[in-house]
Amino acid sequence: MSSEIRLTPTSYIVLGLIEGGGEATPYDLKQAVAASLGDFWSLQHAQLYTEPERLAGAGYLKERREEGGRRRRHYAITAKGREALRDWLAEPTEELTELRDLALLKVFFGADAKAMAAAQLPAHERQLAAYEELRRDFGKVMPKGPGITLEAGIAAERIWIEFWSKQSG
Amino acid sequence: MSSEIRLTPTSYIVLGLIEGGGEATPYDLKQAVAASLGDFWSLQHAQLYTEPERLAGAGYLKERREEGGRRRRHYAITAKGREALRDWLAEPTEELTELRDLALLKVFFGADAKAMAAAQLPAHERQLAAYEELRRDFGKVMPKGPGITLEAGIAAERIWIEFWSKQSG
DNA sequence: CCTATCATGTAATCCGTTACATGATTAT
DNA sequence: ATAATCATGTAACGGATTACATGATAGG
Numbered sequence: 001m002s003s004e005i006r007l008t009p010t011s012y013i014v015l016g017l018i019e020g021g022g023e024a025t026p027y028d029l030k031q032a033v034a035a036s037l038g039d040f041w042s043l044q045h046a047q048l049y050t051e052p053e054r055l056a057g058a059g060y061l062k063e064r065r066e067e068g069g070r071r072r073r074h075y076a077i078t079a080k081g082r083e084a085l086r087d088w089l090a091e092p093t094e095e096l097t098e099l100r101d102l103a104l105l106k107v108f109f110g111a112d113a114k115a116m117a118a119a120q121l122p123a124h125e126r127q128l129a130a131y132e133e134l135r136r137d138f139g140k141v142m143p144k145g146p147g148i149t150l151e152a153g154i155a156a157e158r159i160w161i162e163f164w165s166k167q168s169g
Numbered sequence: 170m171s172s173e174i175r176l177t178p179t180s181y182i183v184l185g186l187i188e189g190g191g192e193a194t195p196y197d198l199k200q201a202v203a204a205s206l207g208d209f210w211s212l213q214h215a216q217l218y219t220e221p222e223r224l225a226g227a228g229y230l231k232e233r234r235e236e237g238g239r240r241r242r243h244y245a246i247t248a249k250g251r252e253a254l255r256d257w258l259a260e261p262t263e264e265l266t267e268l269r270d271l272a273l274l275k276v277f278f279g280a281d282a283k284a285m286a287a288a289q290l291p292a293h294e295r296q297l298a299a300y301e302e303l304r305r306d307f308g309k310v311m312p313k314g315p316g317i318t319l320e321a322g323i324a325a326e327r328i329w330i331e332f333w334s335k336q337s338g
Numbered sequence: 339c340c341t342a343t344c345a346t347g348t349a350a351t352c353c354g355t356t357a358c359a360t361g362a363t364t365a366t
Numbered sequence: 367a368t369a370a371t372c373a374t375g376t377a378a379c380g381g382a383t384t385a386c387a388t389g390a391t392a393g394g
Contacts (some may be wrong), residue, residue, distance in 0.1 A: 008353070009274060016278035027373060035338055037277055040268035049375060051353090073372075076303055089280040092288035096268040099209035099325060102262045105178060108206055108318045108357055109185035112259040119261035127265055149277045150334055153268060159328045160266070177381070213383055218347060220381090241346075283346060 001026035005058045007084060010043065014051050015060060015077060015085045023064075023076040026052060036146060039130070040153055060084055107167075121161065128157035174227045176253060179212065183220050184229060184254045187276060192245040197245075205315060208296065209322055213240060229253055276336075286337035290330065297326035 001076075017032045018024050021166045024032070027050040052075045056063040061079035064074045077085075103116050139147065176177040186201045187193050193201070198217040199313065221244045231241045231249035247256075270287075272285050300323045 005354085009269075009271065010353080012274070012278070020278075025373095026375080030373090036213070037274075041274060042217045042267060045374090046356080047354065048377085054353090072188060085278070089275055092280070092285045093271045093275065094288050094292040095271045096289075096292055097268065097273075097325075097329070098211060099266065099322060100178075101170070101266040101321075102178065104208075104266075104318055104321055105210060106258055106260075106262065108314045109181070109189075109254070109258060110312075110314045111261070112332075113313075113317055116261045119263050121263055123263040143279075144259055144282075145277045145279045148274050148282055148336065152270075152273055155328050155332055156266075156268060156325075159324050167317065179381080194345095195347080199345090200373080214346090214347085217383065223381090316370085 005054055007060075007088070009041075010047055011055060011060075012085060012088050013037070013041070013043065014048070014055060014075075014080050018052075018061065018075055018077045019082060019085055023074050024072055024148050025072050027072075037149070039127070040149065055081065055151065113167040117164040120164045121168065124157055124160045124164065128161060129155060174223055175230075176257070178210075179220050180218055181254060181257050182206070182212065183217070183224060183244075184211070186249050187230065187244055187246045188251060188254055189219075194241050194243055197282060206318070208299070209318065224250065229265050282336040286333040289298075289333045290337065293326055293329045293333065297323065297330065300326060310336075 010146045013033070017029055017036075021028070021032060026048045030045050033043055035050070041083070046051070052061055052063070052073070054131060055061045059078060062076045062078050066074070076152060103120050105107070106111050107116055131150060133140075135150055135154070139150075142150065176232060180221075182202070183260055186198055186205075190197070190201060195217045198221070199214050202212055202217070221242070222231070224230045225244060229247060230244045231247050233245070235243070237240045273290050276282050276285055299321060302309075302322070304319055308319075311319065
């Protein structure tokens with residue numbers, strides 16, 4: 001039983017959200033993702049059904065299924081899950097972000113940088129505005145981790161705006 | 170025949186490299202990736218065997234197999250491939266980079282930002298140094314697209330260094 | 339000559355995406 | 367009531383990673 005599985009970033013996202021918020025259904029997770037890390041690390045909703053199942057199968061979560069009505073699945077973290085999450089969090093990583101940016105890739109292969117900038121600039125400006133609004137509205141009450149991440153997102157968006165501005169000039 | 174396939178970024182990387190460099194073997198592609206876009210968009214070498222095959226099956230490349238010896242596969246781009254690449258390059262994208270950064274994800278869930286900074290800073294500094302060396306050595310002879318991409322990489326690394334420096338203070 | 343490394347390739351697995359589908363709830 | 371939207375789930379497919387494996391070449 002409890003076939004061993006590899007834990008991916010998706011796994012830790014699920015573990016982290018459940019550890020933080022307590023028992024959750026896939027839909028709860030979907031909401032949580034949308035409300036928190038969704039802009040910088042997106043997930044398909046189907047993953048939030050299959051991943052908890054996988055984790056439960058391997059003993060990192062335990063599943064409770066509603067008796068009547070919708071028979072929704074509720075997942076809670078186990079000791080094993082908590083431990084895995086803790087270990088992962090304690091391990092600093094040297095891994096760097098890769099710049100997997102479609103627009104950049106196109107420019108690399110010769111796409112017109114000015115045209116690309118025209119499409120990218122407004123998109124990045126919208127994203128920056130969204131982040132800044134988040135900070136204005138919730139900055140004070142935001143937990144530390146998400147707050148730091150938000151600052152990173154803002155810094156990154158500023159760079160992209162500066163970069164694409166240069167290309168469009 | 171020529172079953173229709175979906176073209177992914179990987180597909181366009183292969184098409185782009187072959188269009189730029191002429192006929193190539195998977196190993197040539199591997200070398201080309203390592204020498205050019207490898208730091209900002211990495212690929213498994215196995216993909217450079219399966220992806221050209223996929224593309225050839227759908228008519229975007231044509232395969233020529235050596236008769237004797239190693240029977241290596243050589244791929245050349247077809248008119249269909251050229252057209253697909255051209256169309257893709259001509260289409261600006263609004264899609265934003267996602268910040269899929271493991272270190273940030275860990276911080277989001279509460280990892281110690283200072284410890285993470287200690288691991289990330291040197292890694293980013295190495296990467297920045299590598300980019301700057303590239304620019305110093307090849308900046309003058311680099312094609313436009315890669316040159317622009319390199320500037321983006323440098324700008325991004327600077328931001329990350331600044332960001333993680335703040336966290337370690 | 340032997341060994342290490344480079345070069346080349348295949349197979350299996352699995353995660354992630356896409357597509358499909360239906361049950362509840364709210365609004366009109 | 368009906369339509370629309372929200373909520374919940376499953377199935378199938380495919381691309382990407384991992385692991386395995388062997389052929390050439392160069393260095394000692």
